[in-house]
Amino acid sequence: MTTSIKDVARLAGVSVATVSRVLGNGPVSPELRARVEAAIAGSGYRPNLSARRLRSQSSRTVGLIVSDICNPFFTAVSREVEDVAYREGMRVILCNTDENPDKEAMYLRLMQEERVSGVIFAATRETAARLDVSALGFPVVMIDRAGPASACDAVLLDNAAAAAQLVEHLLAQGYRSIGGLFGNTSSTGAERHAGFVAALSQAGLPVEARFVAPSAAAAEREVANWLRQPDAPRALIASNGLLLLGAVKAVRGAGVVVPEQLALAGFDNDSWTELTEPGMTVVEQPVAEIGQAAMGMLLERLRQPERPVRKVVLAGRLVPRGSSRRAGSA
């Protein structure tokens, strides 16, 4: 049907081995190389990657497993990962797990069947805790969420420090009653909660934290309820972009004025956060660096399987905006 390396060899009057060497930039005389290249161009030949992968026992494929590509954080990271991968002549297989451990297990099995070179993985806390990386057969770089203690490479935000930074910012702006909203499936949510608790405790303030499913809808419901209570906080920190979005919607729905009645702050400098009135105070994650660092660590691990496990911890950047303006000031 489609032309194979055999057809090209016949056309050029050489062996298939020589055609293969031309394709792989092996040692071939200029004369034969020219004949083979002419035959390739003339026949419209395209190498079959499945055959090449099978024979060379190298898929040159990386799996990227995230909860949902529609989360702008993962969108941006994936774009970066794909760019680096294609530049290295590798392919990316993207998987959305919706924070569902069953889907995670299914996709990990798929990765084994694809014989991927490696995987970049934002795992749920459940999977991260139970996963035996060494049994997988390929290296894993965790992103966003920590993996099982020091069992594999990871690129992480300094979540506790970033959450503490938000608390300190709100304290400096004069807020004392600060609530926190955290995702209940990821270690990220847990770490940000820890930083939140530590900063408040150090200031001698009580801790009000709630955990929800990591979706805007769940956050909106939770915050709507929260605001109805007499002891509702005067400031609120949301532990990621989706939760912050839900919080904003709840606040709008309740007719609460930001920041006069409730200050808001959160994670992820998504494009919408600077367009609300007032703009949202956030900790920006270095998304491009995270994607690049993850692919970089994976490539180094492939080159050097026995190198020691590394965690790269990146700092967030506070972007103060109107949503956390000083209480009582214009």
Add this chain to the structure above:
Amino acid sequence: MTTSIKDVARLAGVSVATVSRVLGNGPVSPELRARVEAAIAGSGYRPNLSARRLRSQSSRTVGLIVSDICNPFFTAVSREVEDVAYREGMRVILCNTDENPDKEAMYLRLMQEERVSGVIFAATRETAARLDVSALGFPVVMIDRAGPASACDAVLLDNAAAAAQLVEHLLAQGYRSIGGLFGNTSSTGAERHAGFVAALSQAGLPVEARFVAPSAAAAEREVANWLRQPDAPRALIASNGLLLLGAVKAVRGAGVVVPEQLALAGFDNDSWTELTEPGMTVVEQPVAEIGQAAMGMLLERLRQPERPVRKVVLAGRLVPRGSSRRAGSA
């Protein structure tokens, strides 16, 4: 290294053919099936998809080629495509072209090397015009942008009607001086421009349109310039979500009040559009339906290669918000 079908066969005391039949749900006696399944479970065997693809001459892979996954329209479409694909036991290869015809050509070649079952493609106008789909060797479903006239299946928005709908909405709100900002690389921009021109002409109004590169930054620059001119329009339509975002930033930067000094409207009901103050009037594209329809058409084409070419044209939905409130009203 890794266990193969041969190891499983030896373990179960059957031939490799029988193992293959168990894997493929072929006819096997209950007894042998049980022995094979035990051997698979015991050995941790995982089928090698490259080998299966090579031998069966079927990749069960679809290519998804878009300009940039970071554009929320394509993010949402891709999520839908992937969900349908995985449900059908197929895999998706995602490619970002940045509206660059060279990258488009490179990725199409890659798709041939992957022996993909088919491709879903949002092509630049340049590539759409010159592309010989029949020479590719796999079926193509165009999305968002029209392909070469009736040469292949397509899922499209009724762009002209949607643009006209926006114009008519602004007219009904009392606006007479209406400018349009369009992307200069896609047929989508051209079609929306055509609908824009038609609606204004029918109303006997002059046409003010500008074309820019399809990025928020380019739109911001263009609108900033435009607003400085004495004959700047009183209302502005932006032809996609990125351009609308750029327009909003320019408007903010210039201190122009929406809608009192300038009404805004555009395409794509991205999450930020309802969070600005005022909210943005937009035509919402049925992103989920577009993704599903594209995968659906591709699957039908694969089942039935000779079926007549079809174009599915979906209607947009007007979402009126404050950015186009009646001129002079509260």
Add this chain to the structure above:
DNA sequence: CTGAAAGCGCTTACAG
């Protein structure tokens, strides 16, 4: 530098 041959891990007629 070049070619003949083996083999990667599967599936699929073909016999039985």
Add this chain to the structure above:
DNA sequence: CTGAAAGCGCTTACAG
């Protein structure tokens, strides 16, 4: 229902 055998399209030692 089952197995022996061929072959998908490549790459890679091995000789020369």
